[in-house]
Structure formats: C-alpha cells, structure tokens
Amino acid sequence: MKTKAAVVFEPGRPWEVVELELDPPKAGEVQVRFVAAGLCHSDEYMRLGELRPRYPLVGGHEGAGVIEAVGEGVTGLSVGDPVVCSFRPACGRCRFCAMGKSNLCDEGARLFEGSLPDGTFRFHHGDLDVGANAMLGTFSERAVVPAFSCIKVAEDLPLTSMAMLGCAVPTGWGAAVHSGDVRPGEVVVVLGSGGVGINAVQGARMAGAAETVVVDPVQDKLEIAKKLGATRTATTADEAKEIVQELTGGHGADKAIVTAGVPGLAESGFSMLRKGGTLVLAGMGNADTLRLDLPVSLIARADMRIVGSAMGSCNFQIDIPRLISLYRSGDLRLDELVSGTYALDDISLGYEDMYSGKNLRGVILFD
Numbered sequence: 001m002k003t004k005a006a007v008v009f010e011p012g013r014p015w016e017v018v019e020l021e022l023d024p025p026k027a028g029e030v031q032v033r034f035v036a037a038g039l040c041h042s043d044e045y046m047r048l049g050e051l052r053p054r055y056p057l058v059g060g061h062e063g064a065g066v067i068e069a070v071g072e073g074v075t076g077l078s079v080g081d082p083v084v085c086s087f088r089p090a091c092g093r094c095r096f097c098a099m100g101k102s103n104l105c106d107e108g109a110r111l112f113e114g115s116l117p118d119g120t121f122r123f124h125h126g127d128l129d130v131g132a133n134a135m136l137g138t139f140s141e142r143a144v145v146p147a148f149s150c151i152k153v154a155e156d157l158p159l160t161s162m163a164m165l166g167c168a169v170p171t172g173w174g175a176a177v178h179s180g181d182v183r184p185g186e187v188v189v190v191l192g193s194g195g196v197g198i199n200a201v202q203g204a205r206m207a208g209a210a211e212t213v214v215v216d217p218v219q220d221k222l223e224i225a226k227k228l229g230a231t232r233t234a235t236t237a238d239e240a241k242e243i244v245q246e247l248t249g250g251h252g253a254d255k256a257i258v259t260a261g262v263p264g265l266a267e268s269g270f271s272m273l274r275k276g277g278t279l280v281l282a283g284m285g286n287a288d289t290l291r292l293d294l295p296v297s298l299i300a301r302a303d304m305r306i307v308g309s310a311m312g313s314c315n316f317q318i319d320i321p322r323l324i325s326l327y328r329s330g331d332l333r334l335d336e337l338v339s340g341t342y343a344l345d346d347i348s349l350g351y352e353d354m355y356s357g358k359n360l361r362g363v364i365l366f367d
C-alpha cells in the first residue's frame, strides 16, 4: 500500500513529504490510519541531527488514529478501533515493564533506529528501508506499528486532542506528578511552557502545588499557563529566581522542572531549589553539547536530587486512561493546547510556528 509521509533523508535537510510503500502488519503489529499527529520539538532535533536516529526516518511520535488492519496474534485491538499511539512502547514482559517502569521498556531500544521489534522496516522508498520515529512514524497517513504501542480509546473522544496523549501530555504531567513527586503545598518552578511544559503546569496544579512559577520568554505561553495553574510567571529565569526567593523566604523551591533543551536552563532551575530539592530534567537537546554543569559537593552536602524524566515516568497503559478521565472531568485541559492545525504538506510551516512562539502545540490533521 502507498502512504504519504514526512521524511528526513539526511540530518539538516528539510522535511520532505513523499510517497512511501507500506508493508502490511506482521505478527504483533497493527496498521493505523492516523487522524492527528502532534508536532513535538524532539522530531526537529532529529531532523537537525542534534539527536541522531538512523536515517532516513519518517518523523512523528505522537498521534492518534484508527486501526485498519491487525497482524497475527494481536489481541485486544480490532479494525475500526480508535487508538492513541505512545512513543514509549510497553511490551509487558521485559524486566522494566514487570517493575512497573514501562517507560523504560526494553523494546524502546529501537526508538532511534526506527525498525519494528523484529528488526525489519515497514516503510520503503524505492530500495531504501525507511525507519519510523519511535516505531510509529505518525507524520504519515498510515503506519504499521507494534500493537503494544497502542491503547484503545472511546469513540466519542476527539482524536485531535487525544494525539497529544502520545507524548506531550504524559511527558509534562508525569514530570510533575511522577518524576518530581510534587506534593500538596509545594513551591514548583516549571522552566519552559511549550507543549510539554504546559502539561507540567497542569500536573503540578493537580498534585496540589501551592505555588507554580512558570518561566517562558513568550508572553502568550505565560497567559495560558496562568489559566491552567501558574500562580506566578516570569520571562527569564533570573526573574523567576527572585519570585521564588520572595515566596519561600529565601529557602528556595521544592521542585524545578526543566522542559526545554536550552543550555544553562537546568543549572538555572537547580539554583532556585531549597536544600533537598529536586531538579527534574525532561527537556532534551543536542546529544553531545547539552551537558549539566553543577557543583557536586553542594549536591552531596545539601542532599539534592536530580532526576531524569522519560515520558514523565508514566506507565502509559495506566496513565493514558487516567489522563482521559481527568480530561472528561475538566481537570486536564487538552483542546485549548492545540494552537494550530496543519495539512501534512505544511509540516515545515507548523514547525516555523513552533519556533516563532506562535504554537503551544501544532497538530497535523490528515484528510
């Protein structure tokens, strides 16, 4: 079958929307017709070669669609089912899935290679095997993906908003709720309020933060952050630090959550923490040059905690239904996060709108 997809052929080249050949699903796989795909910043890092997957690669690791075909042995998913695709798979059998850490599932080793779990590829361009970001490739009209990367959702849910449950929402919400373990009454700083960060703001609010200080240079992002849980906002980290000092009588924040891959931002977040505070690192960037520069002796002496956050430390089979319940109850806002929709052919425009600060989350809509 043919499918139109946005591909990176070599790092640094623009997205190229081309027709690919798509193989049918093998055992344990399903074919999804995507309805919506979110424009996460991570795909751009891959296009630019800052994060280095195998190329060529169909972009997109956040999406929702409808099952069109199922491979041998697939249970629990049928043709016609609406699904959300998670960028972290959950095989259910490996050590990490068994530990309740499915965000670290061993099958995730293929996320950057883009092959399916059996090591082969379903997308082809002439003789070239084309990988799929996170084994998904949601920037394609159709894709063949592991069944264990999909979760069935109710038919009445709007798939445009549900698409963001594949990455931005659990990544941000979980960075506050799980990785940061935000507790009632705490003072939290969220650095970066884009697609991921705005969901950290919502997560901090739901976890009971007394104060959530949000830093982003783009004023429009701060305005929506105020509606969704920010109690104070700042356009620079220095300004946020002053606010934190004032709020805590000079002690510092309980948690700082970094949701942008900007050099120096993690260090700024760290400098705002109290003794024993937690720095949560969710933002990514250049694999070689984005490093941490922190005082080890102080970290030891002051009992500081520094934690990474992969998909917000979420177990998607549990957390996506939970997030949907919170959406239905009105606690988790999703529709408001979709700031622009684009045809697949206009993907580069969607990303320009991310860079210019116009987009909170751009979403590709398929016909």
Ligand SMILES: NC(=O)c1ccc[n+]([C@@H]2O[C@H](COP(=O)([O-])OP(=O)(O)OC[C@H]3O[C@@H](n4cnc5c(N)ncnc54)[C@H](O)[C@@H]3O)[C@@H](O)[C@H]2O)c1
Pocket: 039, 040, 041, 042, 045, 167, 168, 171, 191, 192, 193, 194, 195, 196, 197, 215, 216, 217, 218, 221, 237, 259, 260, 261, 262, 265, 281, 282, 283, 284, 285, 309, 310, 311, 312, 354, 357, 360
């Ligand atoms: N850990 C994970 O599992 C995971 C998953 C998805 C995305 N990510 C990463 O999270 C980051 C955010 O992704 P996104 O899709 O939300 O991107 P985004 O571009 O929508 O958001 C980044 C935000 O940071 C803001 N920003 C820029 N410079 C800043 C500064 N100096 N101080 C404060 N804010 C600043 C931008 O205005 C923007 O609002 C990226 O680095 C991405 O690669 C990580």
Ligand SMILES: [Zn+2]
Pocket: 040, 041, 042, 061, 062, 087, 167, 168
């Ligand atoms: Zn993402």
Ligand SMILES: [Zn+2]
Pocket: 089, 090, 091, 092, 093, 094, 095, 096, 097, 098, 102, 104, 105, 106, 107
């Ligand atoms: Zn697993």
